Amino acid sequence: MARKVAVIGDGGWGTALAMTLERNGHDVCVWGPMPDYIDRVRKTGRNDDYLAGVELPPGIGWTANHAEAVSGAELVLLASPSKFYARVAEAFAAYIPAAAEVVSVAKGFDPESSRRLSEVAQASLGRSMVAVLSGPSHAEEVARRVPTAVVLACVDEGRARALQPLFMSDRFRVYTSKDVIGVELGGALKNVIAVAVGVSDGLGFGDNTRAALIARGLAEMSRLGCALGASPDTFAGLSGLGDLVVTCSSQHSRNRRVGERLGSGESLHAITDGMKQVAEGIENCGIARELAHAAGVEVPITEQVYAMVHEGRDPVEAVNELMLREARPE
Numbered sequence: 001m002a003r004k005v006a007v008i009g010d011g012g013w014g015t016a017l018a019m020t021l022e023r024n025g026h027d028v029c030v031w032g033p034m035p036d037y038i039d040r041v042r043k044t045g046r047n048d049d050y051l052a053g054v055e056l057p058p059g060i061g062w063t064a065n066h067a068e069a070v071s072g073a074e075l076v077l078l079a080s081p082s083k084f085y086a087r088v089a090e091a092f093a094a095y096i097p098a099a100a101e102v103v104s105v106a107k108g109f110d111p112e113s114s115r116r117l118s119e120v121a122q123a124s125l126g127r128s129m130v131a132v133l134s135g136p137s138h139a140e141e142v143a144r145r146v147p148t149a150v151v152l153a154c155v156d157e158g159r160a161r162a163l164q165p166l167f168m169s170d171r172f173r174v175y176t177s178k179d180v181i182g183v184e185l186g187g188a189l190k191n192v193i194a195v196a197v198g199v200s201d202g203l204g205f206g207d208n209t210r211a212a213l214i215a216r217g218l219a220e221m222s223r224l225g226c227a228l229g230a231s232p233d234t235f236a237g238l239s240g241l242g243d244l245v246v247t248c249s250s251q252h253s254r255n256r257r258v259g260e261r262l263g264s265g266e267s268l269h270a271i272t273d274g275m276k277q278v279a280e281g282i283e284n285c286g287i288a289r290e291l292a293h294a295a296g297v298e299v300p301i302t303e304q305v306y307a308m309v310h311e312g313r314d315p316v317e318a319v320n321e322l323m324l325r326e327a328r329p330e
Helices: 012-023 035-044 066-070 082-092 117-125 139-143 157-167 180-202 207-227 232-236 238-249 254-263 268-273 280-295 300-310 315-323
Strands: 004-008 027-031 061-063 075-078 101-104 131-134 148-153 172-177
Touching: 004 012, 004 066, 012 027, 012 139, 012 157, 027 066, 035 061, 066 082, 075 082, 082 117, 082 280, 101 117, 101 157, 117 180, 131 157, 131 180, 131 238, 148 157, 148 180, 148 238, 157 172, 172 180, 180 207, 180 232, 180 238, 180 254, 180 280, 180 300, 180 315, 207 232, 207 238, 207 280, 207 300, 232 238, 238 254, 254 268, 254 280, 254 300, 280 300, 300 315
Parallel strands: 004 027, 004 075, 027 061, 075 101, 101 131, 148 172
Antiparallel strands: 131 148
């Protein structure tokens, strides 16, 4: 059954999901914060700042007006980057229809409260339940209908199953889960590990180093996630291992690319100054570290990413710190 869908956030991921839903026959409108840019997207049929080279379906609506974006919406996707997420959710609180289902599709933590983004959405919108969509899903590939599988998590399993077919297609497969905490943490924590992998690549290290960082990074994610209430099984699935592998290995990964440039000797300021899109690992490594400290969990890779990003630690020194930690069993 076709639904009226509002996508809040005109970035690459929001746009790719809008395309997926429009292809499934839904009536989709995308909101973005800059009227001039939205007008350009509407006129050119392209979102070149965030999804370059992709022709947009003419059936998708584009607006910078809050009320217009969600008028009559039965499904609302929250796709704003983590650093803008709370502000955007609050701005839409008065406009989203009470009967609309809300799905958070952004990855990361709120920089002010350190909360998961679905928690922010619930508080801002006055909702007792917000679903989460996450997994290995680069927007560039989803937009071009590259086969992709993701996870839709909701504490109400019935709601997850009801939402599942709205997204499903022959090129976009959706699994369900009740573990909202694990699915959401997987999507946030893997970005930090991807920065570390990028640093390794930038230093000229090889496959051995990358594999070690991915494997130990997954152990780190699972250890912290379980301490925060997630299921360990979730981290072996799409939103854990799957998302970690794609983010650590893909040419599309902003987090890996930022790390690579750090490892090559560029300053963080020089790297981020020209970026139009957010590398969430840079934004959120400090929060992941704080959560780990509060939970009494060791996160050595996250510690070194934080030290490189926020304390200016030399990447070679960070590698040495990791390699020369106290010997222990795996």
